[in-house]
Amino acid sequence: MTAVLGARDVAIDLPLPGGFLARRQLNILSGITLSVDKGETLALVGESGSGKTTLARAMIGLLPVSAGVLEFRGQPLSDPACRRRLRTEAAMLFQDARGSLSPRVSVGNAVIEPLAIHRRPRDRATAGRMLAKVGLAPEMAARFPHELSGGQARRVSVARALALDPALLVADEPTAGLDVSVQGEILNLLADLRRDLGLALVLISHNLAMVRHVSDRIAVLYLGRLVETGPTDQVLARPAHPYTQGLIAAEPNPDPRKRRDHPAITGEIPSLIARPRGCGFASRCPFAQDRCRAETPTLRPLAPGREAACHFAETMTSQPIRETIP
Amino acid sequence: MSLLEVTDLSLTYASDGVVVEALRDVSLTVEAGEVVGIVGESGSGKSTLAAVLNGLLPDNARITKGAVRIEGTDLLTLPEAGRRRLRGPGVAMVLQDPMQAFNPVLTIGRQLVDFQHHLKDLSRADKAARAEAMLAEVGISDPAACLRRFPHELSGGMRQRAAIAAALLLTPRLLVADEPTTALDVTMEAQILHLLRRLRTDHAGAIVIITHHLGVVGEICDRVHVMYGGQIVEEGPVDDIHHAPAHPYTQALIACDPAAIPGRAARLPTIPGRPPPLRRPVPKGCAFAPRCPAALPQCRTEAPPRVVLGPRRSALCHRVSP
C-alpha cells in the first residue's frame, strides 16, 4: 500500500533574513524521512523553532523542499498535477487560527468558501451544519473573525479545513487555546473521520497527554533533525532520546502538591545559524559526554519501527524515566 | 489595599443588532506577589476581562457596571492619559495572539526599544541592551539576531517568548498573560513558568495567567478563578480547586483533562451540550444548568447564589452548601 504522505530524506532551507545576507539560505530541516498511511495519525512534536510548521507547510505544497522527496499517494509534490490534487485532497490547520481567516469574510462564508472555490454543492443550511460539527451555534455564521474568542476562531478554522473531506489533514496545534472539553470534541471528530473516511492525520502538538491518546506514531524533532520516531505508546513508555525523556519529565502536573522546584531541563536552545558541532541537544542534555559534543549522532534503528539519534539510546531505553506519566 | 480589585464588572458587545453579555458581575482581587489563574470555557470572557485590565477594549464593547481598581485608582473613571500612565509600570499584558503584540513592518528590536518609552533616563542603546538581555532570559538563543528580525520571521514559540519579554521589560506591578505558553514545548514552558515565578518573588509583582492548561495552573498558580458563560463560577486556592472542586462545571472541566486520563482513550471525555447563550436576554437560571448532571428544577429558573465556602473561596451554585 502506498502511504498517503511520504517524506524521503527531505531538507528545507529558508532565506536568511536581513540586510545584504538576504540571498543566503539557512538550513532548517534535513534528513527527514516519514510516512503517514490511510487512517493513521502521526504526531510531530518538538521544541519551539525546531521546524514543525516549516515541515507542515512543505507537506501540503506551500513550500518547496531543497533536497529529498515529498510524495502524496506516491506522486512527488514537485509535479504540478500532484500539487493540484493536493489542493482538494489535503488541508492544513494553521497554528495562527485567527490569522488564517480573512478579517472581512463572515464566519458562514469562510467555512463554505472551499466548497465555492471548487464548485461543490452547497445550500443555505450548509454553513450551519458545518459549524454544528465543531460545536458552534448557527448564529455564529454572521460574526466576523475579530468578534470571536480564540477558541471559537480555532473551531471555525477546523470546520473550514474539513469542508472538502480531505484525505490528508496537517494540523498545526489544532487544539491550542481550547478548553479541554472542546479539545476533546475536536479530537473525537478527527477520530471519527479517521475511522469513517480513512483520514490520514499529521498532528503537530506540544501537548503530550493529547498525543498519547490520539496518535499511532510519534516523530520528535529537535533543531530541525529527527531525534526519535516510533509507536507512540512505546516511545512514551521508554523514550530513547534524552530530549523525549525531558519532554515527558517536564509535562506540568495539574496537582499543585506535585509542583517541582526546578525545571527538568534548563539551558538554551542553540541557534540554527550557529548549529553546534556534535549533538544539537548536548547543550541542554543532562547526560551529555565529550563524545556528544564532537560527533553528530545519526538516526538509527533500535527495534522494529523505532529509531533514535543518540549515542546512548540503548542505555536510555533501559533506564526508568524519572517522572512517569499517569 | 489590594493590587487589583475588580467589583461587579459587567460588559456587553454589540454586534449586528445583537447584544452579547460577555461579562456578568465579575469580581476578583489580586494581592501583590500573587499568581492568579483564570481557567474556563472557551468564549467565557477570559480575554475580555484581560482586555478591560489593559484598557484595550474594541469599540463595540461597553462596560455597563462595576469598577476596576489598581492600587485603589479606578481605571474606568480615569481619563485616557492617566490610564496610559498606569500601563507600563502598572499593568502589562501578554496577548493571546502574539502576532497582535507586534507591528509586522518593524523589527522586533525596534519595537522592544519603543515599548520602554516610560524609561526616560535610558538611551536607545541602553534599552536595546536591556531588550537583548531579556530575550536571553526567555530562552532565545541568539538574541542579537532576534532583535534584527521581523515578527513573521520567528517561529510561533519564539514570537510568544518575544511577547513575554516585551511585557517583562516594563517591570509591571501586574502582569496579565493570556495563554502565554501555548506555542512552547513543555521543557521551554517549564523554564518560562519558573522565570515568572522568580520575577514574582524578585519584584513582588502579581501575575494573572489565563490558560486552558490545567498543568500550568498546578505548576504556578496560588489561586484560581473558574469562568463559565461570562461569570466567575468558582474561586479558591489552587489546592482546593484541584482536590475539592465545588462547582459541577469545575468538576466536569477537571474530568476532561487528557492528562488525568491514563493510557490511551478511544474517545476523550467532553461536557455534553452546547455553550451557554450569551445574547441578551440571557436566561435567568444557572448558565451551566442545561449541561449539569446535578441540576435541580430551580437551577433552570432562578439565578444561583454565590455561596461562600471560606476566605476568598466561593462557588456560584444552588447545590453547594457552605
Ligand SMILES: Nc1ncnc2c1ncn2[C@@H]1O[C@H](COP(=O)(O)OP(=O)(O)OP(=O)(O)O)[C@@H](O)[C@H]1O
Ligand atoms: N519566513 C521565514 N524566514 C526565515 N526564517 C524563518 C521563517 N519562518 C520561520 N523561520 C525560522 O525557521 C525555524 C523553524 O520555524 P518553524 O516555524 O518551522 O518552527 P516550529 O517548530 O513550528 O516552532 P513553534 O513550535 O515555535 O511554532 C525558526 O528558527 C524560524 O526562526
Ligand SMILES: Nc1ncnc2c1ncn2[C@@H]1O[C@H](COP(=O)(O)OP(=O)(O)OP(=O)(O)O)[C@@H](O)[C@H]1O
Ligand atoms: N469584538 C467582539 N464582538 C462581539 N462579540 C465578541 C467580541 N469579542 C469577543 N466576543 C464574544 O464574547 C465572548 C467572550 O470572548 P472572549 O474572547 O473573552 O473569550 P475567552 O474566554 O477568552 O475564550 P477563549 O478561551 O476561546 O480565548 C465570546 O462569546 C465571543 O464570541
Ligand SMILES: [Mg+2]
Ligand atoms: Mg510552529
Ligand SMILES: [Mg+2]
Ligand atoms: Mg481568549
